Amino acid sequence: MERRPLVAANWKMYKTVAEAVDTAHRMCQRIAADAVAEVMVAPTFVSLAGVGDAIRGSNIVLGAQNMHWEKEGAFTGEVSAAMLQSVGCRYVILGHSERRQFFGETDQSIHRKIVSAFQAGLVPVFCIGETEAERDSPQTFAVLERQLGGGLGQLNDEEIQSLVIAYEPVWAIGTGKTASNDQIQEVHAFLRRYLADQYNNALAKSIRILYGGSVKPGNATQILALPDVDGALVGGASLDAESFARIVESCPG
Numbered sequence: 388m389e390r391r392p393l394v395a396a397n398w399k400m401y402k403t404v405a406e407a408v409d410t411a412h413r414m415c416q417r418i419a420a421d422a423v424a425e426v427m428v429a430p431t432f433v434s435l436a437g438v439g440d441a442i443r444g445s446n447i448v449l450g451a452q453n454m455h456w457e458k459e460g461a462f463t464g465e466v467s468a469a470m471l472q473s474v475g476c477r478y479v480i481l482g483h484s485e486r487r488q489f490f491g492e493t494d495q496s497i498h499r500k501i502v503s504a505f506q507a508g509l510v511p512v513f514c515i516g517e518t519e520a521e522r523d524s525p526q527t528f529a530v531l532e533r534q535l536g537g538g539l540g541q542l543n544d545e546e547i548q549s550l551v552i553a554y555e556p557v558w559a560i561g562t563g564k565t566a567s568n569d570q571i572q573e574v575h576a577f578l579r580r581y582l583a584d585q586y587n588n589a590l591a592k593s594i595r596i597l598y599g600g601s602v603k604p605g606n607a608t609q610i611l612a613l614p615d616v617d618g619a620l621v622g623g624a625s626l627d628a629e630s631f632a633r634i635v636e637s638c639p640g
Contacts, residue, residue: 390595392424392611392638393551393618395450395512396625397480397599400431407434411441413628420446423640424618427478427512428625432466439475450478450512453486456499468507479504480620482514482538484557494537501538505546512551512597512620513538519558528577535581544586552578552596553620559600561622568609571598575615604630607637 402410407430418426429450430438439449455465471479481504482497497513504511515534517527531554539547554574556566566574575596583591598610599620610616618638625631 390593390617393427393595393597394424394631394635394638395427395478395480395553395597395618395620396429396631397452397483397620397622398428398430398434398626399452399485399622401626402430402434404434404437407431408437408441410626410628411438411447414447414631415442415445417628417632418445418447418635422446422635422638424635424638426635429478429480435471435474435476443475448477449475450480451476452480452483454479454481454500454504454509456496456503458503468503468509471509472507476509478510478512478551480512480514480553482534484514484516484555484560488557494534497538498540501550502540502542505542505549510549510551512553514553514555514599514620516555516557516560516600522556522558527574531574531578532581535578535585539585544590547586548590548593550594552594553599554578554596555599555620561601563601565601565606565610566598568613571610572613572615575613579615602634604633604637607634611638 426447427450429452451471454468454471455462458467481500486492501511515531517530521530559565578596579591595617597618597620598616602619602621603624
């Protein structure tokens with residue numbers, strides 16, 4: 388089954404509403420309507436509505452950076468899947484290493500969010516990845532298995548057929564370091580084998596697995612050409628419309 392690449396911009400805690408809307412307009416002007424890749428942008432919560440208006444009618448879709456697993460309630464500072472849907476989100480990034488590191492998210496809490504996202508019709512971009520110490524141990528595959536098993540839990544193949552996985556080695560996020568092409572392909576192939584073993588071959592071949600970790604215009608072409616890489620989750624390089632557009636254009640087609 389052919390997997391259409393997905394190139395996603397994670398703006399993290401950058402850009403005011405005005406800056407986010409301006410960048411979104413620039414992306415719409417710069418990224419061709421017939422781009423090979425599907426393109427998603429995930430601004431901060433306060434910019435979702437403005438960016439959603441800016442990209443309406445373009446080939447760019449809206450995503451969020453996080454959500455709570457409950458539908459509503461006394462959870463100050465949180466937003467629900469229904470709230471994200473109401474503002475036009477199609478995707479939601481879940482389990483990012485910064486959420487795990489700084490906000491105490493666990494495999495169990497991420498699983499609850501993934502379930503809630505599926506129930507609401509949102510597509511989770513499920514982030515996994517090892518630290519530098521875990522890679523050096525070496526524990527990379529054991530860590531990834533734990534994160535996948537904990538995050539997906541008892542979901543069946545029908546429930547996760549729209550899932551997107553983003554492999555982001557923690558040691559390569561915002562550090563300027565990038566995993567080698569061999570390392571990236573090795574892990575992506577491992578993840579696809581895991582999905583085949585836990586579910587089935589058809590599902591494993593259909594799920595998109597993105598790479599994230601200091602992806603830039605200068606390295607995107609080689610990374611996106613790897614056989615088991617189906618796009619990129621881009622941080623710093625996505626803050627500039629021209630830089631991000633060049634990454635989108637790097638997708639083989």
